[in-house]
Structure formats: structure tokens, C-alpha cells
Amino acid sequence: EAQVTQNPRYLITVTGKKLTVTCSQNMNHEYMSWYRQDPGLGLRQIYYSMNVEVTDKGDVPEGYKVSRKEKRNFPLILESPSPNQTSLYFCASSLEGALNSPLHFGNGTRLTVT
């Protein structure tokens, strides 16, 4: 089944404890992206990757890191999480960054930082 898989689905952590949210897609998509969703603010892009070893900042990159060493994987790293990073996170992929390529989303990771 074609899908984007994120893990974990739920994560509760404490301020400053490094964490990684994994994302993997099995559709051979070149384009991958991370979004966060917050009430009243909608979905905002954190980082994106046009292809392997090519990553760039989105609208809200502060406090996050990503890597794209393989085409299928695009982990999101929070080196020192803070409470303002409590949010619902989505990984997404598309065939390419073209206009007509819909983003396919993972099921989301609900992160709570205390």
C-alpha cells in the first residue's frame, strides 16, 4: 500500500530532551516536507526537500533540523524541544514539487513538550 509512515503517533517529552520523528514513504517520491498544525494558525511548513541531500527551510524552521540521506526517509529532529513546539506534526511527500502533484500526508505525530 502506498503510504507515508510517521512514528511515533504520540510523544510526550520534557524541555531540552532531543527527539526524532521518523518519516518514510514507499512511493519513490522526490519531494518531502514537514508541517506543523496549530489551532488558529492552520498548517505551516517547517522544512522541505526537493531530493536526496537537498533540504531547505520553510516558513517556521527555528528549532528544527532535517536530513535527507535516502530518498524514502526524511526525519525531523528537535535538538532541544521547548513547550512552544507542542503541536501536531505532519510529514508529506509528492512525486515532485510540481504544481499538480498533491501532497500525501502521514497520519501525524502529536507532540507534547512539558
Next chain:
Amino acid sequence: AQKITQTQPGMFVQEKEAVTLDCTYDTSDPSYGLFWYKQPSSGEMIFLIYQGSYDQQNATEGRYSLNFQKARKSANLVISASQLGDSAMYFCAMREGGSQGNLIFGKGTKLSVKP
């Protein structure tokens, strides 16, 4: 200025009736794509329908159709024959030609289908 505006925070519709969810957008790029996504209470984001800026006809996908009015910069989603399972948040989104693939989302409309 907001690039995607969804003016209806919440909507109610009777089961089996049609409903229109509004979306207006703002761009100066002649090339863009418009998308609608559904987010049920379980949280996942489900792609529904796509409309390209150069498409001559309105997009349709099953019970979903897009009322695309380019001059008005609107891309309203029409759901025909509403079902209880259509109750969800609906997001309008846009990709611009020079956006490096970024999908810009509206703030969503919560649709509730009444039996």
C-alpha cells in the same frame, strides 16, 4: 495578507443535501494549483481534489467538485449528497509556480452533517 481565505469556520448540512465550502485565494503568479483536503477527527489529511490554474474545466472526483472562478480567485468545494462520514475539517490549499512545492493552507472549515 492571507493567501488562502476560508470564511466559514463552521458549516452544518443535512444528510443527503449538497454543501458548498468557500475558498478564495490571492496570488500574482499565473501558474498555480489549488487543492482541497479533508481532516476527520482522527487527524489524518486526505487529498480530495485538484484544480490547475490553466484548467478549462472544473475538476470533479466522485461526489466532490470544484467551482473554479478564476477571475474572482475562488475555488469552492461542492460536496453532493452529504453523508455522515463527511463530517470533518476541510482545508483549501494552493501551490504557486515559484513556491518550491510549498502548499499554503487556509484555516479550514468544520463541516457537520446532521442525520
